[in-house]
Amino acid sequence: MGRSPVPFGADRTDPAPDPSPRADLRRARSCARPAGRRPAARRALLAAVAAALLVASTAAAGGYALRTVQPGDTLGGIATAYAVPVDAIREANDVRGITLHPGDTLRIPLGEATGGVATPAPEPPPGFDRHVLQAGETISGVIERYGVSLDALVGANPDLSSLDRLPVGVELLIPPGEGLLVTWRTGLDLASVLGEHGADPADVLRANAIHAPADLQPGMLLWLPDVEPSAALERLAKVRERENRYVWPVHGRITSYFGRRNLGMGTSNFHRGIDVAAPTGTPIVAARAGTVSFAGWSGSYGYLVKVRHAGGDETWYAHQSQILVSVGEWVEQNELLGRVGSTGLSTGPHIHFEIRRGGSALDPLGELN
Numbered sequence: 001m002g003r004s005p006v007p008f009g010a011d012r013t014d015p016a017p018d019p020s021p022r023a024d025l026r027r028a029r030s031c032a033r034p035a036g037r038r039p040a041a042r043r044a045l046l047a048a049v050a051a052a053l054l055v056a057s058t059a060a061a062g063g064y065a066l067r068t069v070q071p072g073d074t075l076g077g078i079a080t081a082y083a084v085p086v087d088a089i090r091e092a093n094d095v096r097g098i099t100l101h102p103g104d105t106l107r108i109p110l111g112e113a114t115g116g117v118a119t120p121a122p123e124p125p126p127g128f129d130r131h132v133l134q135a136g137e138t139i140s141g142v143i144e145r146y147g148v149s150l151d152a153l154v155g156a157n158p159d160l161s162s163l164d165r166l167p168v169g170v171e172l173l174i175p176p177g178e179g180l181l182v183t184w185r186t187g188l189d190l191a192s193v194l195g196e197h198g199a200d201p202a203d204v205l206r207a208n209a210i211h212a213p214a215d216l217q218p219g220m221l222l223w224l225p226d227v228e229p230s231a232a233l234e235r236l237a238k239v240r241e242r243e244n245r246y247v248w249p250v251h252g253r254i255t256s257y258f259g260r261r262n263l264g265m266g267t268s269n270f271h272r273g274i275d276v277a278a279p280t281g282t283p284i285v286a287a288r289a290g291t292v293s294f295a296g297w298s299g300s301y302g303y304l305v306k307v308r309h310a311g312g313d314e315t316w317y318a319h320q321s322q323i324l325v326s327v328g329e330w331v332e333q334n335e336l337l338g339r340v341g342s343t344g345l346s347t348g349p350h351i352h353f354e355i356r357r358g359g360s361a362l363d364p365l366g367e368l369n
């Protein structure tokens with residue numbers, strides 16, 4: 001809590017004495033949470049429920065299937081796909097409205113199935129492992145653990161919605177090597193599928209322990225060894241680019257840039273972020289999706305929020321008048337974090353914004369779109 005004479009990250013003015021940080025904090029904390037906060041809380045709850053149920057659902061037959069909500073999914077569509085009543089899914093997940101959020105994990109109560117197409121996930125070909133993503137695990141951790149390449153993992157899971165934002169409980173197939181896994185459908189012709197991907201027929205039959213095209217059943221997973229999953233890799237690279245983009249947390253005039261600045265009287269310091277002036281109370285939004293890693297008072301930074309992003313980058317939002325998130329909370333890009341203020345070492349209402357990579361601050365203007 002102590003203030004150093006030339007604190008980094010702080011602005012070049014004398015600290016206006018803070019009447020009472022604690023009182024401010026209480027005010028910030030007790031302030032009514034806007035309606036927009038609910039989905040995040042619900043997502044966290046769903047993830048926790050999904051994790052807790054995973055053991056139960058694999059142990060007890062006929063329990064729950066876990067389903068990651070994809071963009072464009074509807075409750076009705078999912079209910080039809082699993083032949084489960086909409087209300088049963090609502091009850092199992094505490095979903096009150098009809099809005100689903102991509103990335104949410106839904107429990108599908110299979111015991112409620114009305115018959116029909118509630119098919120379990122098909123068995124992968126011989127030599128595959130399964131891995132259920134645990135809290136805190138990343139794709140890079142998984143590929144390291146199993147000694148497979150990212151291409152191989154994508155080839156075995158070509159329908160992944162993201163590489164960096166997979167919910168806890170997602171099941172990943174771990175392949176025995178490089179290749180592409182395709183789901184066999186009625187109407188497909190083996191010769192043309194193999195031709196399209198340049199796969200060797202003898203290799204494919206051997207890898208899938210089948211003897212003839214007649215052994216292929218609709219819904220079956222077919223492994224094409226040594227085929228590059230180029231379409232999936234391309235799609236996931238675009239998803240990653242979109243997810244890793246930074247947007248401005250506040251729009252306004254830049255009053256101080258990143259880098260060394262002269263403080264007068266022969267002194268200087270290094271400004272580790274940019275300052276953007278905006279009226280007190282202006283909403284501050286997350287520059288990118290991530291998990292809140294700090295929310296509270298931090299000396300010269302005043303009321304500070306830090307958000308940790310996939311890949312390890314962190315964004316810092318300082319001098320807030322109100323903090324509207326708590327540590328551990330997942331925030332989407334553009335989701336409200338707090339409000340502009342002038343707390344800490346600051347002369348007037350503005351946000352001090354930093355992007356940290358590997359612990360060091362970098363120039364946000366090089367990252368912001």
Ligand SMILES: [Zn+2]
Binds near residue numbers: 009010275351
């Ligand atoms: Zn600043």
